Amino acid sequence: AHARLPLAQTWPAARVARYRAAGYWRGETLPGLLRARAEAHPDDLAVIGGEVRLTYAQLWQYAGRIGAGLLARGLRPGDRVVVQLGNTADFIAVVFGLFRAGLIPVYALPAHRFTEVSHVLDKAQANAYIASAQYEGFDYRTLARELQAARPALQHVLISGDGEEFTSVASLDGDTATLPPDPDPQSVAFLQLSGxxxxxxxxxxxxxxxYLYSVRASNEICAINRSTVYMVALPAAHNFPMSSPGFLGALYAGARVVLSAGPGPDVAFPLIAREQVTCVGLVPPLALLWAQAAPTSAHDLSSLKVMQVGGAKLVPEAARRVVDGLGCQLQQVFGMAEGLVNYTRLHDAEDIVLGTQGRPISPDDEVLVLDDHGHPVAPGEVGHLLTRGPYTIGAYHNDPGANARSFTEDGFYRTGDRVQQLPGGYLVVQGRAGDHINRAGEKISAEEIEDHLLAHSAVFDAAVVSIPDPYLGERSCAFVIAQGEAPTAAQLKAWVRGRGVAAFKVPDQVVFVPAFGTTAVGKISRRELRAQLRDHHLQQT
Ligand code: J2J
Known part of the structure; x- marks a missing residue:
């Protein structure tokens, strides 16, 4: 077996000392936080998912059984475990089981398929995979079989629900005395995925x-306390519903987490009424859908006090509709799994709440807004956002190429976002410099989809761009130069889907073109080419 790359925190020693001295890093751990809540309020409800209701004591015990059961099956503390679970109580029990056993969750989204999950398994050097039996009509046991056949390093597969030939999560058991002591608070707790x-x-x-600093500070900003009922409506593996303030914020506060099996009003509204949900985080298209459905809904939504909206830009007119339709407090959230999270504050003036994406959590979040040459722009001008701080990473795991592109020498993360900074530090997102499509909060790499298209023998060249979309915010459009017998748009979409990628990555639109414009291709960058194609297309339509 080849050596596994160590997982390391990515802050230089001087900043580590500073963040500890400032009281941001307090030596708390994820297993430690759940133990403390289970001891303080054992009988309070912690998690509600479907028909499953777990108190803090029950969640603690169930997580212990899962963790000890995994160790009994031969996993070792430090092993990395790809987790692909839907919004069920098992999601939370499994990740805390992993934390208790010193195992490292690596979060895949339910939408991911063979291509993405196998990439994540390889990059993380994971030896285990835990998935739902079925979720949103997809059978992950089939995927698990494909992964096992293709990846000999994948030694352990566990299934939440009916495992068929695999071990089920519910059947895991072991002696909790075998669980290791709590981890070093400065060690890596998990691997999150980047957009x-x-x-x-x-x-x-x-x-x-x-991470717990960002969660604790988010709780303060979002007024999360023991009487909060927080709904996870987006996929629980997303950084937003996990930590801003997310289910971890709710558990940190000793509050209640309600997992919704789907993000639409049909599933979420009855749950809000039944469980008296007070707080939820959504992406803009869903927030608009909820705002449209709420006034005529038969369900009582009056318990809902705060709706967070983030993941993609909420334009002011849409923000206004959300406020009018739901009649609760709107809070804009502009965050990223790499770290930096901005919030509008609950008592901010209306023009701030409707017109900005908030300001950073921490006084020690350093924000730079730079022009194309790396110089600070004049106050209020649009520029590239770079950041570093007490909860923003300084490097990706196992990726020197990406690190050279994404981080400066002095440790600033190049977010790829273009922003304007207003007085008070409030940020207005003005688009992206990078080539990804933000499709309703789901990030799609243009390059990744171009590679899949180019693998088709009838595709001579392809460029994937984002097109403004009234509902999704952005949708993906593939410009394709065909060769030989031209395929249809439907065939190319089916081709991309057949490559085993998440459905949200399949191009929404395919446009066949004879050539890529008049500028000599090869002399301009892919980025300029994509921009030209997009602009030309938008002028025509
Ligand atoms: C415009 N763009 C936004 C916003 C994110 C909280 C909230 C969201 C995420 C998230 C998160 C935006 N307006 N309000 O992790 O903890 C775009 C930016 C950003 C990228 C990060 C959290 N909120 N974005 O969306 O890692 O382009 O995190 O750089 O998925 O989403 O995506 P992601």
């Missing part, structure tokens, strides 16, 4: 200390 503008997802190593 990724070039190629496949990068792995983001987050530590107990840094």
């Amino acid at each position: 990724g503008s070039t190629g496949l997802s990068k792995l983001i190593p987050r530590t107990h200390d840094d």
Whole structure:
């Protein structure tokens, strides 16, 4: 077996010392936080998912059984485990089981398929995979079989639900005395996935200390307390519903987490009424859908106090419709799995809440807004956002190429976002410099999809761009130069889907062109080419 790359926190020693001295990093750990809540309020409800209701004591015990059961099956602390679970109570029990056993979750989205999951398994050097039996009409046991056949390093597969030939999560058991002591608070707790503008997802190593600082500070900003009922409506593996303030914020506060099996009003509204949900985070298209459905809904939504909206830009007119339709407090959230999270504050003036994406969590979040040459822009001008701080990583795991592109020498993360900074530090997102499509909060790398298209023998060249979309915010459009017998748009979409990628990555639109414009291709960058194609297309339509 080849040596596994160590997981390391990515802050230089001087900043580590500073963040500890400032009280941001307090030596808390994820297993430690759940233990403390289970001891303080054992009988309070912690998690509600479908028909499953777990108190803090029950969640703690179930997580212990899962963790000890995994160790009994031969996993070792430090092993990395790809987790692909739907929004069920098992999601939370499994990740805390992993934390208790010193195992490292690597979060895949339910939408991911063979291509993405196998990439993540390889990059993380994972030896285990835990998935739902079925979720949203897809059978992950089939995927598990394909992964096992293709990846000998994948030694352990566990299934939440009916495992068929695989071990089920519910059947795991072991002696909790075999669980290791709590981890070093500055060690890496899990690997989160990046949105990724070039190629496949990068792995983001987050530590107990840094992540829990962002969660604790988010709780304060979002007024999360023991009487909060937080709904996870987006996929639980997304950084937003996990930590901003997310289910971890709710558990940190000793509050209640309600997992919704789907993000639409049909599934979420009855749950809000039944469980008296007070807070939820959504992407803009869903927030608009909820705002449209709420006034005529038969369900009582009056318990809902705060709706967070983030993941993609909420334009002011849409923000106004959300406020009018739902009649609750709107909070804009502009965050990223790499770290930096901005919030509008609950008592901000209306023009700030409707017109900005908030300001950073921490006084020690350093924000730079730079022009194309790396010089600070004049105050209020649009520029590239770079950031570093007490919960923003300084490097991806196992990816020197991406690190050279994405981080400056002094440790600033190049977010790829173009922003304007207003007085008070409020940021207005003005688009992206990078080549990804933000499709309703799901990030799609243009390059990744171009590679799949180019693998088709009838595709001579392809360029994938984002097109403004009234509902999704952005949709993907593939410009294709065909060769030989021209395929149809439907055939190319089916081809991309057949490559084993998440459905949201299949181009929404395919436009066949004889050539890529008049500028000599090869002399301009792919980025300029994509921009030209997009602009030309938008002028014509
Ligand atoms: C415009 N663009 C936004 C916003 C994210 C909280 C909230 C969201 C995420 C997230 C997150 C945006 N307006 N309000 O991790 O903790 C775009 C930016 C950003 C990228 C990050 C969280 N909120 N974005 O969306 O890692 O382009 O995190 O750089 O998935 O989403 O994507 P992701």
